[in-house]
Amino acid sequence: MMDFKLLSKYGIKCPASVVANTMEDAVKAADRIGYPVVVKIISPDVLHKTDAGGVLFNVRDHDEAVWGYELMMKRLKGKRVDGVLVQKRVADGAFELIVGGKRDSQFGQMIMLGMGGIYVEVLRDYTFRICPVTKGDVEEMIEELRGHPILEGARGRKPVDRKALVDTILAVSKLLLKEDPAEFDINPLMVNDKECLAVDMRLLR
Numbered sequence: 001m002m003d004f005k006l007l008s009k010y011g012i013k014c015p016a017s018v019v020a021n022t023m024e025d026a027v028k029a030a031d032r033i034g035y036p037v038v039v040k041i042i043s044p045d046v047l048h049k050t051d052a053g054g055v056l057f058n059v060r061d062h063d064e065a066v067w068g069y070e071l072m073m074k075r076l077k078g079k080r081v082d083g084v085l086v087q088k089r090v091a092d093g094a095f096e097l098i099v100g101g102k103r104d105s106q107f108g109q110m111i112m113l114g115m116g117g118i119y120v121e122v123l124r125d126y127t128f129r130i131c132p133v134t135k136g137d138v139e140e141m142i143e144e145l146r147g148h149p150i151l152e153g154a155r156g157r158k159p160v161d162r163k164a165l166v167d168t169i170l171a172v173s174k175l176l177l178k179e180d181p182a183e184f185d186i187n188p189l190m191v192n193d194k195e196c197l198a199v200d201m202r203l204l205r
Helices: 004-009 023-033 062-075 135-144 162-179
Strands: 017-020 037-042 055-059 083-088 095-104 108-115 126-130 183-191 196-198 201-204
Touching: 004 162, 017 023, 023 037, 023 062, 023 083, 037 062, 055 062, 095 162, 108 135, 108 162, 126 135, 135 162, 162 183, 162 196
Parallel strands: none
Antiparallel strands: 017 083, 037 055, 037 083, 095 108, 095 183, 108 126, 183 196, 183 201
8 A cells, every 4th residue: 555654755746645445435535536536456465456456547427436446346355455545547648667676685775767557577678776876877777768768758749757757766765775675666656747646656664
């Protein structure tokens, strides 16, 4: 589950989000946040939420929120469910990245940047550095990605907010050094021409 206080502590921005434990609370949260929203299951039994049917990506109104919640619970019948995360849907046109790291026995905290989303294991397009990293290091990491040209604008799309992306990666470097987790990642980190938002995260102490 996303630790909003931890991300906020390091200046890492997230979409408006609410944790809800019942259908009624989830629908109220969606109404309050404003549609469209994404709804994600919170369950220790589900590692890959999308594959298990535990994510509703584009809930457009109150009725869809009710219907979608019921559908998701049917899909996950028999699994332990601790609630759902209702989150403002990031605007179309954002690119999905993964940024995170792990504690290496020899080098300490290592930070990783890659093309993210549900295909991160398939694309295998990522790069590493030893923490701490400088702005120059981060710029080099971005340039090393095979997919970096699409971040600069392709087929008429606007370039991403490079400063927001660099600042977020630097913030993750600080988080890794201060918190010293065994593993940590934000996937996806959604970035477009206006903002850079952590949509989901995983942390292992």
